[in-house]
Amino acid sequence: MIHLENVSKIYRTGNREVAALLDFSLDVARGEFSVLAGPSGSGKTTVLNLIGCLDQSTRGRIEVAGMDVSRRTVTQLASFRLAHIGFIFQSYNLIPVLSAQENAEFTLMLRGVPKAKRQARIQELFERLGIAGLENRKPGDLSGGQQQRVAIARAMAAKPNLILADEPTANLDSKTSEDLLELMRELNEEQQITFLFSSHDPMIIGCARRVIELKDGHLASDSKDSAA
Amino acid sequence: MNLLRLSWRNLWRNRRRTLITLLAMALSLMLIQAFHNLSTGVYQRMIDSGVKAGSGHIALYHRDYPGTRSEALSFAPEDLVQQLSNLPGIRAALPRLYLPALAQSSRESRGILLIGLDAEKEQPHNPYLKELPESSRLRLRNLRDALLGKKLMEELQLKDGQKFVVRLQSRSGEMAAELFRVRGILETGIPEVDRATIMVNRPAAERLAGMENQIHELALILGAPQAQEALLPQVRAMVSSSPEIRALGWEEAMPNLANAIRLDYASQKVIFAIILIIVGIGVINTLLMSVMERIREFGVMLALGMRPRDLASVILLEGFLLGVVSAILGSLFGVLATWYLKVRGIDLRAFINESIEVGGVVFDPVLRARWDLPAMAWAALFMVLLCTLAAIYPSRKAARTAPATAMRHV
Numbered sequence: 059m060i061h062l063e064n065v066s067k068i069y070r071t072g073n074r075e076v077a078a079l080l081d082f083s084l085d086v087a088r089g090e091f092s093v094l095a096g097p098s099g100s101g102k103t104t105v106l107n108l109i110g111c112l113d114q115s116t117r118g119r120i121e122v123a124g125m126d127v128s129r130r131t132v133t134q135l136a137s138f139r140l141a142h143i144g145f146i147f148q149s150y151n152l153i154p155v156l157s158a159q160e161n162a163e164f165t166l167m168l169r170g171v172p173k174a175k176r177q178a179r180i181q182e183l184f185e186r187l188g189i190a191g192l193e194n195r196k197p198g199d200l201s202g203g204q205q206q207r208v209a210i211a212r213a214m215a216a217k218p219n220l221i222l223a224d225e226p227t228a229n230l231d232s233k234t235s236e237d238l239l240e241l242m243r244e245l246n247e248e249q250q251i252t253f254l255f256s257s258h259d260p261m262i263i264g265c266a267r268r269v270i271e272l273k274d275g276h277l278a279s280d281s282k283d284s285a286a
Numbered sequence: 287m288n289l290l291r292l293s294w295r296n297l298w299r300n301r302r303r304t305l306i307t308l309l310a311m312a313l314s315l316m317l318i319q320a321f322h323n324l325s326t327g328v329y330q331r332m333i334d335s336g337v338k339a340g341s342g343h344i345a346l347y348h349r350d351y352p353g354t355r356s357e358a359l360s361f362a363p364e365d366l367v368q369q370l371s372n373l374p375g376i377r378a379a380l381p382r383l384y385l386p387a388l389a390q391s392s393r394e395s396r397g398i399l400l401i402g403l404d405a406e407k408e409q410p411h412n413p414y415l416k417e418l419p420e421s422s423r424l425r426l427r428n429l430r431d432a433l434l435g436k437k438l439m440e441e442l443q444l445k446d447g448q449k450f451v452v453r454l455q456s457r458s459g460e461m462a463a464e465l466f467r468v469r470g471i472l473e474t475g476i477p478e479v480d481r482a483t484i485m486v487n488r489p490a491a492e493r494l495a496g497m498e499n500q501i502h503e504l505a506l507i508l509g510a511p512q513a514q515e516a517l518l519p520q521v522r523a524m525v526s527s528s529p530e531i532r533a534l535g536w537e538e539a540m541p542n543l544a545n546a547i548r549l550d551y552a553s554q555k556v557i558f559a560i561i562l563i564i565v566g567i568g569v570i571n572t573l574l575m576s577v578m579e580r581i582r583e584f585g586v587m588l589a590l591g592m593r594p595r596d597l598a599s600v601i602l603l604e605g606f607l608l609g610v611v612s613a614i615l616g617s618l619f620g621v622l623a624t625w626y627l628k629v630r631g632i633d634l635r636a637f638i639n640e641s642i643e644v645g646g647v648v649f650d651p652v653l654r655a656r657w658d659l660p661a662m663a664w665a666a667l668f669m670v671l672l673c674t675l676a677a678i679y680p681s682r683k684a685a686r687t688a689p690a691t692a693m694r695h696v
Contacts, residue, residue, distance in 0.1 A: 112589055113690040133593050140591025147693070151586040155295035167288065168591050212590070 059220060059252045060086035060109055065118030067104050067275075078104040079275045082118070086254060086268075088219070091246045093255040093266035100272040102256035103224055109254065110143055110222045111135040123219050140168055144213030144251075146223035150205040152197035152212075158184075158204075159193035162211040169216060176215075183211040187241060203234035210238065214245065220252045227259050239265050289596060293603035300576065307572040308612050314565045315616025315669050318558050319662045320623035320655065325554055327628065327656035329547050332649065333511065333536065335413045339474070341539035342380065342505025343514045344521055349532045351502060352539065357385055358457075360500040361531050369524065370506060375513045380407055381501040383491045387454035389434075389484060391442040398438065398482050400452055402491025411507045414474050415485075422470025429490035432466035435480035436473045444468055452484065456496035464494045562672055569676035573605055577680045584684050585692025598685035605677025609670035617666045624662075627655035 067079040079101045086092055094102040107113040108120055111127045120128050123142045127135065139145075144165075152161045160167075162183065163176040171179075184190045187207040197205055206226060213221050223242070227235035239262060246253050255262050263269055271278040297304055337343050346366070348359040363381055370379040383402035388395055405424035409415050415423070415433075424431045432452075434444065444450055449467050456462040466486060474480055492498050506521065508514060518535050525531045537544035577584075584597060631654040638651050 107690045110589065112693070113688075133595070136588060136591050136593045139589065143591075145586075145589050147586070151582075151693070153292075153583060153587070155292070155299060164587075165590050168596070216591075 059088045059090070059123060060084065060254070061119075061121040062105070062109070063119040065108060065115045065120060067101075067108060067113070068116045077275050079108075079115075082272075082275070082277055084270065084277070084280075086252060088252055089246070089250040090268055091243060091253045091266055092268035092270060093257055093262050094270050094272060095258055095263050096272035096278065097258065099274075100278075101275040102258075102272055104275075105272070106222050106224050106254065106256045109220075110145060111139055140165060140216065142219050144216070144218040144221040146206070146209050146213050146221060146226045148225035148228045150197070150202070150209045150229075152205055152208055154197050157194050157196055158189065158200065158208045161197065161208055162215055164212055165216040179215055180211060183214055186245075187211055202230050203238070206230060206234075206238060207241075210242065214251075217249075218251065220254065223253065223255045223257075225257050225259070226255065227257070227262060232261065235259070235261055289600050290603055290607075293600050294607055296576070296580075296600065297604050297607055300579075303572060303575070304608070307568055307608065308615060310568055311565050311608070311612035311669065311673070312616035312619055314561050315612060315665060316619035316623050318561060318665050319617065319620030320627060321554065322558075322661050322665065323620075323624040323655040323658055324627050324632070324653055325551060326658045326661070327654045328650070329551070330511070330656050331654070332543065332547065335650075336540060336543045337505075337511075337536045338411045338507060339413055340505070340543075341503065341534070341536055343508040343511055343536050344506040344518055344533055345536070345539040346504040346506070346521070346525060346531055346533050347502065347539075349530050352532070352534065355384070357495070357502065360497060360502050361528070362499050363501050363504055364499075366504065366525070366531075370504070370521065373517070373520065373524075375509055375517050376506050377509045378407055378411055378507040380404060380411070380505040380507065381488065382503045382505065383488055383495070383497065383500070384502045385454055385491060385495050387452050387484075389438070389442060389450055389452050391444050391448070391450045393443045394441060396438060396441055396482070398452070398484050400454065400491055400494075401483060401485045402488035403485060404488055405485075414472055418470050418472075424469060424485065424487055428469075429487055429493070430465060430467050431469040431487065433470045433472050433485040434468055435483040436471050437477065437481040438483065439468065439471060441481070446471070452486075452494065454495060456494070457500075458496050460496075462494050462496065464490065466490075562668070565669070566672050566676045569605060569608060569673050570679060572608070573601060573677050573680040574683070576604070577601060577684050580684075581687060581692045584687045585689045588687060588689040589693065594685040594687075597687070598681040601681035601684050602674060602677045605681070606670065606674045608677075609673025612673065613666035613669045616669060617662060620662055620665075624655045624657060627653070628657070631655070 062082060062084040065079060065082045066077065069076045069078055082105065094105055096102055108115050109122055111122065115128060119126065125138060127138065153164065156164070159180055162180045166176040166179065184193060187210060189204055189207045192200060192204060200208065227238065230238065242253060243265060245251060255266065257263065269281040348361045351359040367379045367381055370376055381404060385400040385402070387398055387400045389398045409423065424433060442450060446468050449465055451463050451465055453461060453463045472480065472483060472485065492500065508517060514535055518533060521533045525533055587597060588594065631652045634651040634653065
């Protein structure tokens with residue numbers, strides 16, 4: 059599902075160069091439930107951004123769902139994300155002027171799915187995520203946990219192959235975090251969606267089947283290798 | 287949910303800012319529409335009184351008369367008056383003679399312009415003759431009746447009913463004189479006219495000048511001024527067999543009036559353009575502020591798979607919707623303001639004591655608007671276009687957002 063080969067990402071600030079990632083390689087298979095772990099500044103979000111086609115690498119080759127995404131136009135990458143990738147963010151990032159239902163069906167709307175089909179899909183997801191009845195509420199009227207469930211529904215709505223979740227539990231209490239994690243794990247098992255988290259939350263690390271640890275932009279350890 | 291609805295909701299995120307922008311734009315549009323209508327009303331009245339007292343909407347002259355105003359350059363209308371009167375759209379065909387002459391009372395003499403006209407035909411159209419009481423009007427059968435400009439009467443020290451003599455060089459080159467009697471006083475408010483005009487029945491002027499069946503001007507009054515464009519070529523075709531006759535539109539026949547109006551409207555257009563530039567800057571400012579506040583959100587939308595051009599469309603639609611709402615609101619204000627200016631008008635009499643003449647026409651001190659619905663619609667459409675164009679820069683800025691950078695934006 060994901061193939062990173064000697065990928066580097068170097069940021070330039072004035073005359074200074076900062077390497078966020080250096081010669082990083084990684085393979086993630088379809089249906090994995092993995093976590094990128096490591097302290098702040100270790101390069102977790104950079105890896106997630108590169109896999110999610112939100113940023114371009116300085117060097118190296120990146121393949122997601124069988125496509126080389128290293129050198130594509132912004133429009134091609136947008137279409138690719140729409141077709142293959144779902145995102146869950148730390149601070150939910152729901153669109154404030156849209157209702158919970160409209161937020162969740164946003165990607166379906168971008169894909170041009172008819173209204174009736176969109177509503178049916180969101181209804182199904184809301185029931186599954188335990189937020190049925192909140193469809194017409196605006197994000198401001200929802201709790202953090204409810205907002206993150208809506209964000210999960212949004213990520214799941216278009217049935218992506220891959221869901222990238224950047225610190226999804228960072229703003230939630232432990233009970234809500236546990237519930238959501240359990241839910242994502244069930245969805246992973248039921249629908250074989252690949253989940254890749256970035257987190258230093260022990261709960262996520264404990265729940266993941268594979269932990270990829272980064273340190274200073276390098277791969278520090280990979281539990282897959284240890285198991286082998 | 288579609289892009290249009292998303293844009294509409296985005297527009298109302300900051301309700302107060304949007305309302306202030308909308309109000310500023312709507313008031314600007316109202317100003318443009320109402321002042322355009324007011325100018326149209328003022329110009330129309332000037333043109334109306336100008337053409338009716340002057341050349342008419344279309345005027346026929348001897349080919350060289352407009353340039354020289356020489357009394358020798360007359361033409362015989364023959365049956366043209368009748369033919370043109372029968373043409374649909376023409377309300378009246380008014381033949382006139384203009385003769386430079388000398389008016390003498392028992393005490394004074396003055397150089398004057400003797401105008402020979404068909405009083406009964408002119409009466410319903412000429413605004414100055416229309417105002418005369420019945421007892422002061424020229425009588426058709428009395429060839430000694432004369433109307434004198436008010437100032438001329440004062441200068442000649444004449445009173446109503448008194449006699450005076452008009453002398454001129456007749457067509458044959460002889461000096462000719464005729465006795466006339468003051469029948470009424472002309473008060474146009476134009477000093478040159480009031481100081482030097484005498485109107486008499488055309489047969490009296492013809493006889494005096496020895497110019498039987500000759501005229502200098504055939505003024506055509508139209509039912510609707512806008513019909514001039516269609517009628518002028520027809521009239522030209524009708525007189526094409528007489529090469530010495532030339533038909534002119536009122537703008538050519540009265541270039542002073544046409545130029546005064548053109549100049550005034552041009553300066554007004556400059557003011558309208560300045561207003562629109564200010565509106566455009568206001569719209570760009572509002573949309574740009576709104577875009578800068580939403581950078582993070584744009585990053586999220588792009589991350590979710592929205593194409594940059596769709597994001598640009600959202601911002602463009604916000605500008606378009608802002609334009610549509612302000613056009614509707616502004617047009618509503620514009621209609622109310624025009625209605626007020628049409629019914630009540632602006633009375634300048636408290637500020638202007640004397641009559642003002644513009645381009646040879648007396649300026650009515652009570653300004654009244656006139657509906658110009660196509661121009662109002664164009665102004666509203668232009669407002670929508672301007673807002674949409676003003677949204678281009680903010681929309682391009684939004685579309686260029688890099689998702690990863692934008693999502694780090696606080």
